[in-house]
Structure formats: structure tokens, C-alpha cells
Amino acid sequence: MQTIRALPLLLLTAACKPPPDEAQHMPQASAARGIAAIERSGCGACHVIPGIGWPQGRSGPSLEGFADQGLIAGRLPNRPDLLSAYVRDAPATLPGTTMPAMPISEQEARDIAAFLYASGDR
Template identity: 40%
Template sequence: MPSPIARRAAMLLGMIVLLLLTGCGEKRPPLSPRGQASQLGADVMRGRQLIADYGCVACHTIEGVKGPVSRVGPPLKDMALRAYVGGVLPNTPENLVRWLLDPPAVDPRTAMPDMGMSVADAKDIAAYLLTLH
């Protein structure tokens, strides 16, 4: 009959194996879309201009776009390295476009308004933001 210490060690080993096995299975998408901006088929430089046109810099500091120093919304530096968009959606190119199209529909508690942008504009802006890393 195994000693109590041996039984505990065996139980602990079994739990570790079980935890390792739960990590196996379906491949999950990366938490950040670094290098995936091209999936949008968008115009990065047009996106940069649209950020200025929509006045995004009134609330956000955005690398490469001139504007006032603002602290209303978070700075969008390193957007391509973030795990989440708006703190609620996994950061994928498609989710960033979804967020840009209608932030309150995604998170009713957000202060970011629906800017009424077109899908093409949202894709271009997302493509630019996803170059920031």
C-alpha cells in the first residue's frame, strides 16, 4: 500500500497532466493581430488621413497623426499589440472594424460615440491602427 506522501504525489502529478491536456485541442487565434492588417484589403495611408478627418485625435493620442494632447480616450499606441479592443473584444482586424463602426453597440458603457463611418472608412482606419506597434 502506497504511503500518504506517495498518494499525494501521484494525485498532484495527475492534476498537472490533466491541466496540460486541457491546453491541447483546437488552435486559438492570437490575442493580437500583429501583421494581420493586410487581411482587411484596406488603404493604410487613407486610414491615417481619415483619423484626422473624423477628429479621432480630439479624444485619442494617435502615433503619426497630429492633434491636441488629449486624455479623454486612451492613447492608441501599440494598437497591434493589444489583446482587446475597447476592453471587450479580442483584438482581430474584424473586431476592430466592428468596434469602429458602432462602439456603443458593442459596449453600451463606452464613452466613444458612433461616428457614423462607412465600412470602407472603418477598414482603412483599422488598417492604420494595426500598423502601430
């Protein structure tokens, strides 16, 4: 009988969105500033990026659903510290990558990473 009473509650909680992944939590980073930095830096020239209508480059991978990907550039664990470093200076973080170093600050790189992790929530 208790199982039957608990079933509606279980169904309601199963339909809720899971809590944010703590592994991708980025204190003092701003997804709003991140999208602004993405637009300023021209990341859309190479990537399809959620929330950016144009340009939608195709030479780099789409960044849609980035938070759910296990690897950065197919080779690095998808962690905030590595993503921030990669976004800012990909060749130093992953030698041989085709992504160039970007003229952005460490804070802008963190903000871009925060945006990429949050963009799946849209």
C-alpha cells in the same frame, strides 16, 4: 561544428523584424486612407494617435502600440472584424462604452483599423 557555423545566421535572423501578424491582415484596407479618415473624423480629439501631432486628446486611451494589445476597449478580442465594427459604431458593438458612433463608412472603419495595426511598424 555545424552549430557554430549556423550561429551567425541564427543571430542575423533573430535581429530581423518578425513577419506581420496574419491575424491582423486586412485585405483591401489602406493604412494611408486610414490616417486620412482619422484626421477627418477628429479621433485625435479623444486619443493620442501615432503619426498625428495635434490634437492629442486624453479622454480616450492612447492608441500607440494598438496592434500589440490583446483587447479592444479592455473587453473585446483584438481582431480586425471587431475593431472595424467598434471604430464605426462602438455603442452597438460594446454596449456601455463611452466611445460614440462615428460618422464613417465601413471601408473607412477598415482603413482606420489597418492604420492602427500598422502604426506600430513606424
